[in-house]
Amino acid sequence: LAKTTQPISMDSYEGQEVNITCSHNNIATNDYITWYQQFPSQGPRFIIQGYKTKVTNEVASLFIPADRKSSTLSLPRVSLSDTAVYYCLAYFNNDMRFGAGTRLTVKP
Amino acid sequence: EAQVTQNPRYLITVTGKKLTVTCSQNMNHEYMSWYRQDPGLGLRQIYYSMNVEVTDKGDVPEGYKVSRKEKRNFPLILESPSPNQTSLYFCASSFAGALNTEAFFGQGTRLTVV
Numbered sequence: 134l135a136k137t138t139q140p141i142s143m144d145s146y147e148g149q150e151v152n153i154t155c156s157h158n159n160i161a162t163n164d165y166i167t168w169y170q171q172f173p174s175q176g177p178r179f180i181i182q183g184y185k186t187k188v189t190n191e192v193a194s195l196f197i198p199a200d201r202k203s204s205t206l207s208l209p210r211v212s213l214s215d216t217a218v219y220y221c222l223a224y225f226n227n228d229m230r231f232g233a234g235t236r237l238t239v240k241p
Numbered sequence: 242e243a244q245v246t247q248n249p250r251y252l253i254t255v256t257g258k259k260l261t262v263t264c265s266q267n268m269n270h271e272y273m274s275w276y277r278q279d280p281g282l283g284l285r286q287i288y289y290s291m292n293v294e295v296t297d298k299g300d301v302p303e304g305y306k307v308s309r310k311e312k313r314n315f316p317l318i319l320e321s322p323s324p325n326q327t328s329l330y331f332c333a334s335s336f337a338g339a340l341n342t343e344a345f346f347g348q349g350t351r352l353t354v355v
Contacts (some may be wrong), residue, residue, distance in 0.1 A: 165342075176331045176346025177246075195354070220284075227272045227291075227335055227342050228302075231284035 134158040135223035146235075151208040153235050155221030158202050163225040164186040166197060166204045171218045171234070181206070211239045242267045247332050253352055254322055257300035262317045264332030264349045269335035270345075273315040274299065275307065275330040278349075286329065290315055291337050322354040 139155040157166065159161040165184055169177035181188055183195040183204070194207040208215060245266045254260055264272065274289035276299075286299030290309040304326055306318040315334075319326060326347040329351050 141252070169344075173351060174329070174351070176333070176349055177344075178346070179343040182343065223249075224251070224342075227274070227337060227344070229274075229344060231276075233281075233283050 134166050136215045137221045137232055138225055139219075139232070139234065139235045142238070143239050144238050144240060145211055147212055149235060150208050151211050151215075151235040151239075153206045153208075153219055153221075153237070154193065154202045154203060155206070157221070160201050160223045164223045166195065166201075166224065167222045167224065167229075168193070168195065168206045169222070169231075171220065177220060177231070186235050208237075211237075213239050213241065215239050243345065245270050245332055245347040247330075247350050247352060250348060251328070251351050252353070254352070256323055257321050257325065257355055260319050260322060260352075261318075262330060262332075263264060264315045264317065264334075266314050266315075266332075266334040267313065268334060268345065269312065270290075272342075273309065273313070273332065273334045274344075275305070275315070275327075276331045276333065277301065277316045278331065279328050287317070287330075296322050324354045326352065327354050328352060334340035 135157045137157045139160045145151045167182040168180040171177040181195045189194040196205045216239045254351045255348045275287040276284045288307040290296045332347040335342045
């Protein structure tokens with residue numbers, strides 16, 4: 134099971150681009166990299182998932198280098214409502230294990 | 242609307258009084274699981290189920306039971322709750338055996354055992 138390491142917290146300001154990097158040195162061949170967002174007292178919500186290179190959807194981009202030992206979640210032009218905890222997971226099928234996540238605080 | 246529904250949202254009970262937290266999903270997902278979330282410990286998996294009548298222990302199963310008699314429901318049972326089971330509980334569901342296994346979580350159940 135791939136262990137992930139990400140910063141405990143980050144601060145940003147409204148309108149800035151935020152990049153959260155996650156390391157997963159022992160990622161397995163079949164593992165997919167997935168990011169979830171969690172607001173206080175709510176269940177985590179899926180943001181984005183990728184296997185390699187770059188994935189983009191309406192809310193975020195995910196950059197994965199060729200060796201797949203790390204990944205970067207990019208949130209463009211954050212707003213106050215993006216203040217949340219962001220979890221990076223590397224898993225295959227349904228074997229999800231959540232770490233402590235990164236607490237992002239967006240300031241006005 | 243695709244959703245995972247947990248009930249109740251809040252529950253205060255006394256030590257030893259059996260309780261059940263229900264979880265229901267309307268997405269025909271095979272895989273369902275329960276997590277508890279505690280400050281400083283993150284989300285920890287209690288039990289999971291790959292399909293009807295198939296359940297298995299997660300990382301912290303002690304003191305909990307589950308059942309999966311129907312595909313849509315996955316209740317969490319605390320036969321004899323204790324104060325150390327005071328926590329925020331989440332149910333999740335997703336398709337099994339798929340590469341893109343986006344999980345959907347319920348709104349949570351905040352349980353207090355006194």
